[in-house]
Amino acid sequence: MYYKHYGNTNMKVSAIGMGCMRYDAEDVKAENLEKCAEIALYAHEKGINYFDTAPFYCEDKSEIITGMALSQLPRDSYFISSKTNMGTVGGDHTAEDFRRRLETSLSRLKVDYLDFYHLWCVLSMDSFSKQCDALYRFFEDAKADGLIRNIVFSSHMQGTELEDAVEQDLFKGMLIGYNALNYRFRQSGIEAAHKKGMGVVVMNPLGGGLIPNNPETFRYLTEGTDLTVPQAALNFVASHKEITITLAGCTTKEHIDDACRAVENLKERPAREIYEEYEHKGVALNNLCTGCAYCKHCPKNIDIPKFMDAYNEKLLGNKMENRLKNHWHIPASQAAECIKCGKCERLCTQHLPIIERLDEIATTCAS
Ligand code: SF4
Ligand code: SF4
Structure with a gap:
């Protein structure tokens, strides 16, 4: 496994992180949680030491499964990340509401502290400001009490908005969607974060499944390598010097092996250089649905x-x-x-x- 430093912290994290939102849906439904936990244990065995989870993932069982797995391992052998925002805190967004939510995550994950706690799913600068006003002081209090180590945010904003968020100097790192389809529209954000000494974690490196589902369109990513298209797409992201961790959503052990293989011979390069190499290749789309399903509660039941x-x-x-x-x-x-x-x-x-x-x-x- 290839390791990088998370921003200006002394945390040495694996270039591939496990996105814990893809535990096998059938097993989750059937309450075969031990079986799901084996996947996280296997990831750890392969050198992955960063695990990204959140409330509500996998029918709200991701934190439980991940805790089941990681509690069998020495606490200093992995980093755990979870998330919260005004929606999950609920109530009047009081310190007590915030603490209750955080304590639920800690107890499900069977840990005394989280390495990374995200202000979750910031969609715009307006929501960024509102959520910071409502919650940031609670994050700071939890950090002072030793319950969280790093305050970070996750966002679906574009490059210039990400630059604005980074400028606030409030966060140690950020989690964003970045891939071979949308990199041109988000690159300035990762460059700004890197300059500030922030860690950058990437979700959705396969474009919501679009890259593996359209292998011929993305074959150019594999040129000069013996990687498959999905592996090359992970390698594309992980090779950015400005990106610390690329999250791979893993359901099976084969997915983990694939993701590890993608960074076996990783060569880090500045985003600018990657941009110039790929500028005239492939498709550049920023307006694709990622399948995140945040929109799924339609009053007319339209899927x-x-x-x-x-x-x-x-x-x-x-x-x-x-x-x-x-x-x-x-x-x-x-x-x-x-x-x-x-x-x-x-x-x-x-x-x-x-x-x-x-x-x-x-x-x-x-x-
Ligand atoms: S349309 Fe729905 S599933 Fe697609 S990106 Fe938007 S919220 Fe996510
Ligand atoms: S009715 Fe139309 S606009 Fe309203 S949530 Fe459903 S799809 Fe969206």
């Missing part, structure tokens, strides 16, 4: 992530009607049931024009 996944196919030059019909087995006509309430667009981490896209699907695919 928005599936419709948006089909729209991704259109953006990649494929036929969206085929994806809806043959892969998802949902009628395009369902898109016309949207009442344009706007709830989904307010929740969308990628700020996608969901209503407009549903309209287009209803008119072009249903006819």
